[in-house]
Amino acid sequence: MTPEESSIQAAEVCELAPVVPVLVVDDAQTAAPLAAALISGGLPALEVTLRTPAALDAIREMASVDGGVVGAGTLLTPADVIAAKEAGALFGVTPGTTDRLLDAALDAELPLLPGAATASEALKLLERGFSVQKFFPAEASGGVPALKAIGAPIPQVRFCPTGGVSLKNAPEYLALSNTICVGGSWVAPKDAVQSGNWERIEELAREAAALTG
Numbered sequence: 445m446t447p448e449e450s451s452i453q454a455a456e457v458c459e460l461a462p463v464v465p466v467l468v469v470d471d472a473q474t475a476a477p478l479a480a481a482l483i484s485g486g487l488p489a490l491e492v493t494l495r496t497p498a499a500l501d502a503i504r505e506m507a508s509v510d511g512g513v514v515g516a517g518t519l520l521t522p523a524d525v526i527a528a529k530e531a532g533a534l535f536g537v538t539p540g541t542t543d544r545l546l547d548a549a550l551d552a553e554l555p556l557l558p559g560a561a562t563a564s565e566a567l568k569l570l571e572r573g574f575s576v577q578k579f580f581p582a583e584a585s586g587g588v589p590a591l592k593a594i595g596a597p598i599p600q601v602r603f604c605p606t607g608g609v610s611l612k613n614a615p616e617y618l619a620l621s622n623t624i625c626v627g628g629s630w631v632a633p634k635d636a637v638q639s640g641n642w643e644r645i646e647e648l649a650r651e652a653a654a655l656t657g
Contacts, residue, residue, distance in 0.1 A: 445553040447546070447573025453555035454576045457513055457535050458604055458625040460489045462618055463652040466517060466606060466629045467492050472501035474637055479506040479514070481642040482631065485649025491537055491627060493517040494524055500531040507532030515557075522548035529554050537606075537627075539580050541569060557604055561585045563594050566601050576602050576624060583608025588616045595622035611652065619657030628652070 458464065465482050469475055469492055479490055488511055492503050495518055506514040515535035516528030525548040528536055536549055541558040549556040559578045560566045562585075569577055579591055582605035586593075591605055605617045606627030617623045631648045635641075 445550050445555075447550065448575075450550065450555045451574050451576040454535060454557050455602065455624060457489045457515065457555065458557070458576065458602075460513065461487045461653050462625050462655045463487055463614065463631065464489045464491050464604065464606075464625055464627045465631045465649070465652075466627045467502075467632055468495050468629070468634075469498050469502035469637075470496050472498045472505055474640070475502035475505035476509055477640065477642050478632060478637055478645065479509040479512050481645040482649045483509060483511045485631075485646040486653030487631065487649045489513045489515070489535075489625075491515050491517040492533075494519065494528065500527055503528065503531040503533050507534075519545060519549075519556075521545070525549050525552050525554055537578055539578075541565065546572060546574070560603075563598065566594060566598055570598065570601055575600055577604075578627070579603040579605040581607030582617070583613075588613070588620065591617065591622065592620055595620060598622075611655075614652070614655050615657055617657070618655060623657070 516533040517537040519536045519538045529552045535555045537557045538559045557578045559580045602624040609626045609628045614626050636644045
């Protein structure tokens with residue numbers, strides 16, 4: 445897979461809905477119903493972060509749910525890339541980027557949303573051929589004004605801002621010409637997941653799926 449091919453496929457995932465849920469799954473048994481609720485609400489692209497021991501099992505469970513496109517977030521090492529791919533992830537997301545991570549994802553043919561927080565990082569990724577990137581941590585890195593400023597001289601790059609993005613500020617990000625979608629965790633509150641309140645999660649997903657810039 446070339447970087448250009450990776451970005452094309454990453455863009456296709458990002459264009460499925462305005463919001464990609466960023467999910468921290470503590471219990472793999474909740475993964476399938478959680479995925480079903482989000483997909484039913486109109487959010488088919490799901491990012492499971494590799495922050496818990498249950499994450500890889502959660503990806504396996506979600507991969508079996510019809511209509512979903514499940515990816516792995518918080519990829520930090522080449523080993524993470526391989527494990528995510530083997531678990532059934534169809535795309536990967538990194539908080540930051542190293543050459544080893546990029547090479548591992550390309551070798552594994554795992555479409556990647558590589559993380560960048562500055563103009564220099566975005567340019568380095570663009571130089572490699574990655575034109576679709578994750579802007580992280582979005583709010584801590586300056587939020588909408590920063591992303592707008594980066595986009596002015598680098599219009600070739602489209603971003604998925606993640607980190608501090610909420611229902612309230614998501615429309616501001618989505619209004620930017622260089623924002624392809626946003627990533628957010630608000631659509632799957634921990635208390636709703638733990639209590640199995642899938643109706644609430646579906647309602648939050650439906651609200652998020654209707655967002656526009």
